[in-house]
Structures are given as C-alpha cells and as structure tokens.
Amino acid sequence: MTWKQMFTSSVGKKLVMSFTGIFLILFLIVHAGLNACIWAMDGGVMFNQGAHFMGNNVVPRILEIGLFAGFILHIVQAYMLTIQNRKARSVGYAVSYGNAGSKWYSRSMALLGTIVLLFLIIHLSHFWFPNRSHQGFLLGEEINLFDTMKEVFSNLWVVIVYVLGCISLGYHLAHGFQSAFKTIGVHNKRYHAMLSGIGYTFSIVIMLAFAMMPISFYCGWVS
Amino acid sequence: MEHYNMNLNLKVWRQKNTKSKGEFKMYRVENISSEMSFLEMFDVLNEQLIHEGEEPVAFDHDCREGICGMCSMYINGKPHGPWQANTTCQLHMRAFKDGDTIVVEPWRANAFPVIKDLVVDRTSFDRIIQAGGYISVNTGNAVDGNALPINKDKADASFAAAMCIGCGACVAACKNSSAMLFLSAKVSHLALLPQGEPERHSRVINMVAQMDKEGFGSCTNTGACEATCPKEISISNIARLNQEYLVASLTAEK
Known part of the structure; x- marks a missing residue:
C-alpha cells in the first residue's frame, strides 16, 4: 500500500478532511483567544501588540504557511469529494429521504462550507490583506488593526454578514467536530458521547465568541 | 388490530432494461387487505397486470421472512418503507390507509444499476x-x-x-x-x-x-x-x- 493509494482511497480522502479539519479547529481556538484581547478595554493596545507579534515574528509567519496549506487542502478535497459523491447517483429520487436519522446541517456541509469560504474571502480582504501588506517589506507603515476593526464594524451590513458567517461556521462545526473524530476511528461509545458533547459546546462557544466581536464594536462595547 | 380493506393508487417506476429510460406509471389496486405484506400487494398488482395483458412489475424477493436481503423497494422516500428496522417483505399493508398514493422506486445509485423496473444489480x-x-x-x-x-x-x-x-x-x-x-x-x-x-x-x-x-x-x-x-x-x-x-x-x- 503506497501513500498515494492510502490518501486517494475514499477512506483516505476522509482522513485528509478529518486531519485538516481538526487542525483548523485548533486554529480557531488560537484566533479566538488572540482576538479576545479587544475586550481588554485598553484602547486596543494589547490587541495591536498581539497583531504586531503575529505579523512580524518569524515563527507565526512560518506557521501561517502551514495554516494556508491546511485551508487549501480542506477546501479542495471537500469540493472534489462533493463532486465525486454527487456523481455516484445520476438519477435522483422522486420522493427525497428527508430528515430520518440525519440532521440538515450534516447533509449540508458543502453548502455551509461554501458560505464559510465566501465569508473567509471577505474577512481576509477586510483585515489580513491590508494588515500583512503594511507589515515588513511591502507598503511601509504598519496599520492600526484595532482602529481598522472599529471602522469596518461600524457598518451594520458588515456586522450582519459576519454574524451569518459565524452561524454557518457554528453549524459546520456542529457536524464537523464529531465527524472528524469518527473518521479517525473513535468508535467507543463513551468517547463518542464525550466528543459529541464537546463538539456541540465548542461550536456554540466559537460561534458566539466570533459573532460577539463585530457586535461589540458596533454597539460600542469596546473602548 | 382491526382488519380492513383498502383501495390504493400506486406510482411505480417502470424501466425496460438498464439502457432504456424509465418512467413512473400509475396503477390502482382494490380490496387490499391490511394483513397483506407489501410484496403480496405487488403480487395482486402483477396478477391484475397479467390479466390485462400488460408486463408485470419486476421486483426482487426471495425468503419473504426479512432475512435474505433480496427485497429492495424505496417506498414513499424510504428504503423498505415507513417502518423502523424492517424489510419490504415484512412491511404490512396496515402501514397504509384507504385512498393512499404510494410511490415506489428502485434503489438509486450508479453502483446499483437498474436491471428492470424495481430490480437493481447488487x-x-x-x-x-x-x-x-x-x-x-x-x-x-x-x-x-x-x-x-x-x-x-x-x-x-x-x-x-x-x-x-x-x-x-x-x-x-x-x-x-x-x-x-x-x-x-x-x-x-x-x-x-x-x-x-x-x-x-x-x-x-x-x-x-x-x-x-x-x-x-x-x-x-x-x-x-x-x-x-x-x-x-x-x-x-x-x-x-x-x-x-x-x-x-x-x-x-x-
């Protein structure tokens, strides 16, 4: 069995989805933790220090390459699997199977993922591109990321888009978290019950943590 | 449970062979006993079709005891019909009411091509x-x-x-x-x-x-x-x- 055979089999492709998914879940924890500095109520000093470190230190910059690789693998593999799965049934049913045994969000991972991807593009263009392009060698003067957030989140529509993006992410995680562990082989009932509980809690906490950031700026809860 | 008879409308997938394009056809069966199994109801339909000079509906079946795995109908949007932990042969007509329209399709998957009507190649x-x-x-x-x-x-x-x-x-x-x-x-x-x-x-x-x-x-x-x-x-x-x-x-x- 070659590595290629392993990772191109249907189970192998799922393993890639699972490993990258768990990696991205870990990233969300770091991202939420760092962004929580906006609530330090110090005019963004701590937050900007964090942003400066992430952009100017070599370690997070190298890790960032791995992060992008994780995102790309997860996204490309997901679309390839979705296309392949759709092709497995060329004639559909007249009466659809519906909700028996499965949740709507578990059947809509591709749709939810696409919404998260669109949100991600908007999100990167709001913060990551302007921030990174002004850090180090490109466009000189580093921007004040806290002030940028304040400005971006003064627009109600942007806040609504961010909240919808966070809700999609929450549902994506509600299935993705526990599914990822099933894929790497967690079949014991007691672990599965525990991971399902952690998964649902994590989805809600992450969704609320990220959604509260634009809401806090819009409502003036951060200073 | 009270015994009753019912008249039913059946919307059944008909397909001549793997290559031909199939379609749904409507049939009516009358005086179906609530004690019959779903496959027995199809036997009644087929007797009727043979009597009328039409081709009977092809469907897979063998033991009719729920243990062989041959029956395979997708009934009203659910494989083996509405009952839990049940095969089509063990689905009884008391699961339906007089006047119901029942949609019956074959398993749909490219790895299970339709051989004829409701029979798929497994x-x-x-x-x-x-x-x-x-x-x-x-x-x-x-x-x-x-x-x-x-x-x-x-x-x-x-x-x-x-x-x-x-x-x-x-x-x-x-x-x-x-x-x-x-x-x-x-x-x-x-x-x-x-x-x-x-x-x-x-x-x-x-x-x-x-x-x-x-x-x-x-x-x-x-x-x-x-x-x-x-x-x-x-x-x-x-x-x-x-x-x-x-x-x-x-x-x-x-």
Whole structure:
C-alpha cells in the first residue's frame, strides 16, 4: 500500500478532511483567544501588540504557511469529494429521504462550507490583506488593526454578514467536530458521547465568541 | 388490530432494461387487505397486470421472512418503507390507509444499476465481499466451538455486525450513495473475532479498494444509513472500519 493509494482511497480522502479539519479547529481556538484581547478595554493596545507579534515574528509567519496549506487542502478535497459523491447517483429520487436519522446541517456541509469560504474571502480582504501588506517589506507603515476593526464594524451590513458567517461556521462545526473524530476511528461509545458533547459546546462557544466581536464594536462595547 | 380493506393508487417506476429510460406509471389496486405484506400487494398488482395483458412489475424477493436481503423497494422516500428496522417483505399493508398514493422506486445509485423496473444489480456487494470478507480455516475436523475464549462484548458486537443482510438500503438512503455501513459491518464482524485476525489488515485495504472501484460515494457520517437499516447496524461500525483502515495502511510493510 503506497501513500498515494492510502490518501486517494475514499477512506483516505476522509482522513485528509478529518486531519485538516481538526487542525483548523485548533486554529480557531488560537484566533479566538488572540482576538479576545479587544475586550481588554485598553484602547486596543494589547490587541495591536498581539497583531504586531503575529505579523512580524518569524515563527507565526512560518506557521501561517502551514495554516494556508491546511485551508487549501480542506477546501479542495471537500469540493472534489462533493463532486465525486454527487456523481455516484445520476438519477435522483422522486420522493427525497428527508430528515430520518440525519440532521440538515450534516447533509449540508458543502453548502455551509461554501458560505464559510465566501465569508473567509471577505474577512481576509477586510483585515489580513491590508494588515500583512503594511507589515515588513511591502507598503511601509504598519496599520492600526484595532482602529481598522472599529471602522469596518461600524457598518451594520458588515456586522450582519459576519454574524451569518459565524452561524454557518457554528453549524459546520456542529457536524464537523464529531465527524472528524469518527473518521479517525473513535468508535467507543463513551468517547463518542464525550466528543459529541464537546463538539456541540465548542461550536456554540466559537460561534458566539466570533459573532460577539463585530457586535461589540458596533454597539460600542469596546473602548 | 382491526382488519380492513383498502383501495390504493400506486406510482411505480417502470424501466425496460438498464439502457432504456424509465418512467413512473400509475396503477390502482382494490380490496387490499391490511394483513397483506407489501410484496403480496405487488403480487395482486402483477396478477391484475397479467390479466390485462400488460408486463408485470419486476421486483426482487426471495425468503419473504426479512432475512435474505433480496427485497429492495424505496417506498414513499424510504428504503423498505415507513417502518423502523424492517424489510419490504415484512412491511404490512396496515402501514397504509384507504385512498393512499404510494410511490415506489428502485434503489438509486450508479453502483446499483437498474436491471428492470424495481430490480437493481447488487453484485457490486458480492465483489466487495469476495475482495476480503472471508477467513482462513484449516481443513480437517471441525474445531470445538468453545475451544477459543472470546470476550463476550466483542462477540456480541461481532454478531450485531454480522446481522447485515446486504440489502443495500444504506446505499439507497445515503445522500452520497456510500456503501460504508455495509462494508463496515462486513469488516467489523470479522475484525472483532480472533478467527478474523490473519487477514485483518489485507481485508480492510482490499475491501475498501473494491468499494471505490465499484463507484460508491464516500461516507460523511450523516447517520441516514443507520436510521434506515432493517437490521439496525450501528454507525459506530463505520468508525471502527476507519480505525481498521488507518492502522492497516499505516503499518503496511510496502
């Protein structure tokens, strides 16, 4: 069995989805933790220090390459699997199977993922591109990321888009978290019950943590 | 339960052969007893069609006791009809009311091409089993059944997985047309027992490779298969299969 055979089999492709998914879940924890500095109520000093470190230190910059690789693998593999799965049934049913045994969000991972991807593009263009392009060698003067957030989140529509993006992410995680562990082989009932509980809690906490950031700026809860 | 008769409208998929394009046809059956099985109701329909000089509806059936895995109708949006843990042959007409319209379709998956009407070709399952769903047994006298101690929980889990009758309802219900519940049952019931140990790794690798070759989709753990399975095969078998595959492929020598 070659590595290629392993990772191109249907189970192998799922393993890639699972490993990258768990990696991205870990990233969300770091991202939420760092962004929580906006609530330090110090005019963004701590937050900007964090942003400066992430952009100017070599370690997070190298890790960032791995992060992008994780995102790309997860996204490309997901679309390839979705296309392949759709092709497995060329004639559909007249009466659809519906909700028996499965949740709507578990059947809509591709749709939810696409919404998260669109949100991600908007999100990167709001913060990551302007921030990174002004850090180090490109466009000189580093921007004040806290002030940028304040400005971006003064627009109600942007806040609504961010909240919808966070809700999609929450549902994506509600299935993705526990599914990822099933894929790497967690079949014991007691672990599965525990991971399902952690998964649902994590989805809600992450969704609320990220959604509260634009809401806090819009409502003036951060200073 | 009170016995009653009913008149029904049937919307049935008719398809001449694999290559032809099928279509739904409407039929009416009258005086159907609530005590009949769904297949007996189809027998009545076919008698009627033969009487009228029409081609009877082709459908798979064998034991009509719920244990052979041959019956395969997708009834009103659910494989084997509305009852839980049940096969089409054991679905009784008391599940329906007078005047109901029942939509009957074949399993839909490219790996299960329609042969005729409601009959689909499920030999892809046979080929998956041939790829590794066996154990090596020495010739000679049969070994005493209790010679080998086996953990009770594992034996129970193995028997529960061995309940799979290979009907294909899991594939029919899955949005990805994945055969993972079937495959996981076949891999699990052998992997859990010491008798399955010699081929444990090659079995899972070869059976997954054959499943992929047959054109089934990939599992996304939605749980629709488990909910529709007439033998209530647990989805935890799929996670066990994933673990078997991961260990087998990571520890392979070549």
